[in-house]
Structure formats: C-alpha cells, structure tokens
Amino acid sequence: MSNPDFAVPSGTLSVGEVARRSGVAVSTLHFYETKGLIRSLRTEGNQRRYPRGVLRRVAVIKVAQRTGIPLASIQAALAALPQGRAPTAEDWAALSRAWQAELDERIRRLNQLRDQLDDCIGCGCLSLKTCPLRNPRDALAAQGAGPRLLEPDAD
Amino acid sequence: MSNPDFAVPSGTLSVGEVARRSGVAVSTLHFYETKGLIRSLRTEGNQRRYPRGVLRRVAVIKVAQRTGIPLASIQAALAALPQGRAPTAEDWAALSRAWQAELDERIRRLNQLRDQLDDCIGCGCLSLKTCPLRNPRDALAAQGAGPRLLEPDAD
DNA sequence: GTAAAACCTCAACCAAAGTTGAGGTCAAGT
C-alpha cells in the first residue's frame, strides 16, 4: 500500500515535523486536535498528516495564548474563520484586531489596579472599608474568581 | 466547658464571620489555611477563631491575586512578614511595592505583545519566520508555558 | 528484510485554586 499522493496531498507534514517547526510538543498537537484547534488528514496507516497551513495556525494559537486567551476561546475564534478556503492575511488580521482589543482591556484593568496599589502604598488602607482595592466592584469588573460579596456597609 | 476568654482571645472572628466580611467562601478560608496563607486559633470545641488581622490579610491576598500572583508566591511573601508582632502599615506597603513591581513587569510584557500584534495586523506575518510573535525568545521572556524551542534557523 | 525511529490510542497523572458532599460535632435560641 502506498501511492501516498492519492490518500494524502503531497507537501503535508507529519506530527513530528510540525512539532519541530512550531516548537510545540507532539503531545500538545494531539491535545489541540482533540480540542478542535487543528485538524489532520490520515495516511492509510493512520498517521497524521497536516496541511502546511497548520504552522500558521499553531503560531496564531501560541500568540493568542500569550495574550491570556483561553484555548476554548481561541478554538471558537478559529472556528469562525471562513470555511472551505485557506484564510487570507485579512482573515488573520481581523482575528488579531479582536484579540488586540481584549489585550487592551486586560492591560487597562491591570493599570487601574497598579495605580490603586500606588495610591495605597504607605497608607495601610488595605484594612479600610473605603479602599478601592478591598471593594473591587467599585472600580473594577470582577476578574476571575473575585470576591462575591462584601459586607454592605458594616464595620 | 466555656469561659471562651481563656482558651481564645476575645474579639476573635468565626470562620463564617470572616467569610461574610471578607467576601470569601468558608471553604476557601479552609483552603487558605491548609496552604499556610492564614492561621487560626481553636476553641475547645475545635472551631476556628481568627484574630481581627485576618481580614486585612485576606484583603491583601485577594488584591495580590488580582494582580495575577499565584497563591504559593503570596504565601511566601506573607511568610516573610515579621514574626511575633502584627505587621505595620510599612510592612504592608513594602509588600505592595514588591507586587507593584511585578505588576509593572506584567503590564510591560503585555504592552510589548500588544504593539507587536499591532505591527503584525494586516501583514499576515504570523507565518513568516522573522515575525517576533512567532519567535518570542527574540523579544520576550517565556511567559507561562511558552514554546520550549524553535527550530534554530531552518525554514 | 529487519531494526530503529516515529507514530498510534487510551488512560492516568500533574498543578492551581478551589467547590461539593458525606458523615459527624458544637453552639445557641426557645
């Protein structure tokens, strides 16, 4: 059994090659596949063969991850790419813009926090009920698993 | 058995009170205790009683968490507070300064990433070997579980 | 034609930061 050119387009990459060239472990590529972040064709012997585009896709995944976006959201964003044709530069750019906006928002929130920490230095106000850092709902949207509820106004 | 004033200093808080006043779940306070982030005295009936200082401590923990610092590091920082006496405002301020520096660093890295994403928009360069976003070691320290290794210079 | 390297699946495990539940005890109000 062979003529691999029939079963699998030539110019595809094995999982090991993708791993080497993308800097991502083979196990991670398997994992991404189970999560629907990437897809592969199979040889007759059931081995993965990736279209070249996978390298860009993995690059994009890693970049998005570094901005703090969870894999599930990355998956959703990638799934929204046009089906049927290879994504264009503009498709990728649109993704980048969306993620950049999210990143901006995260940076904004961290800066706010930083400034408040600045205000609080030396005043010991972390124990005061009026401190914005102790009452995040005042100034900041809950980030992650923030405090659910603070005493209305007692103490 | 009682005379709680003997076993436990008066003016202490039960775990439920701390939960209500700090906005943190009881189970979380238990969890923090197992991680050495807070400590408690016990009544004769084995119930937790917290010194009032625990409220500030929990507030500080939550603030640090919002800056993205892992609990283990927070624990280490808190453990470095002077033993024996209650921390002073200056003690807390020193902590704040340290965390603020970390926060600054995180913000700096995210800004760098944002700018690079900016540069890359529209150029489709995520597929190019020269793109700084694909070769993070060029410009950025590995953040979290970054790519281990990128091909030396092939491709 | 055979041995080694690469690949396959599946299940188990890891860390972080908790949450949930079972089964039992303590404390407080009436």
Next chain:
DNA sequence: ACTTGACCTCAACTTTGGTTGAGGTTTTAC
C-alpha cells in the same frame, strides 16, 4: 431539652492545559 444552624474533617470532583507511560503499529533506513 432539643432543634437548628454553624462548624468540623476528609475525600472526591471540577477546570485548564497539558505530560507521561503502556502497549501496539507504521515508516524509514540500511
């Protein structure tokens, strides 16, 4: 006295982002 709510411990489970290993197959290279 007794019921109810708050508390106790311990173990198991959750999510995210993977890694590790066992046991078996495929591909490649000599």
